[in-house]
Amino acid sequence: MNIEQELALRTKEIDSMIARYLPREEGYQKKVIEAMNYSVLAGGKRLRPMLMQETYRLFGGKSKVIEPFMAAIEMIHTYSLVHDDLPAMDNDEYRRGKKTTHAAYGEAFGILAGDGLLNYAFETALTAFDLEPGNKNIARALKILAEKAGIYGMIGGQTADVQASGAGLDETQLDFIYRLKTGALLEASMLIGAVLAGATKNEQRLVEGAALDLGMAFQIQDDILDITSTQEVLGKPIGSDAKNEKTTYVTLYGMDQAKEEVESFSKRAVGRLEELVVKNEFLVQLMLYLIHREK
Helix, strand or coil, X not given: CCHHHHHHHHHHHHHHHHHHHCCCCCCCCHHHHHHHHHHHCCCCCCHHHHHHHHHHHHCCCCCCCHHXXXXXXXXXXXXXXXXXXXXXXXXXXXXXXXXXXXXXXXXXXXXXXXXXXHHHHHHHHHCHHHHCCCCCHHHHHHHHHHHHHCCCCHHHHHHHHHHHCCCCCCHHXXXXXXXXXXXXXXXXXXXHHHHHCCCCHHHHHHHHHHHHHHHHHHHHHHHHHHHHCCHHHHCCCCCHHHHCCCCCHHHHXXXXXXXXXXXXXXXXXXXXXXXXXXXXXXXXXXHHHHHCCCC
């Protein structure tokens, strides 16, 4: 399997699917919709919807009911980036090689676009009921989406991250931030895929654990790239962690140990999937590729 070719093909397919769910740019609220669509269509790996789709396929899912949730998770991820880039947060002007939303549309519309994407994500996910009105797993998937994006998930991690800026953190605090800020939406992606496909409770537990380990490895690799990469390759400013005086695995343990932690978490993530009876080779290769990415 050529992972890069497969990744490009599936990303293109997901891009087309997500575009069909975006709101039409019309009416008095046209400008905020333009800012929302600009943010989503600015590019990206589409990691979360792809993980969701592949986990759904892992457990035999074949319905289009997964698609509204794939679009919704990407909208939530995008809104988090839009707000993360704001002057009150990281104050970054480039994301995915393009101007950030607030840099392109102004700070007010950066805030409103993020708010709009969060709300529209749930409007989109709820359309799954139109596809399969009798599917009880849809309600469970919606609950996962809400929890993992909220104060006990991504927002909780972001809150701890903001509070910690400029302060020294220990491993327990740093792990809490990584597991919620980065890991929560990855858990939501894979767990929703498993739930909608009818996976058992034990299978769901293994998938959620794999996603958590993936999130840790992914974030530590991000710490490494913030130091070793370039803006041209990464698509966003490097040195952001140092600029914002953030504690990372690299600052806490050094570069060599940080790389060892990436390997440790990645092996554990794949190991959890290998405990399953069902198999999806592309899902495993995708996880390894993303963990060891260069951008």
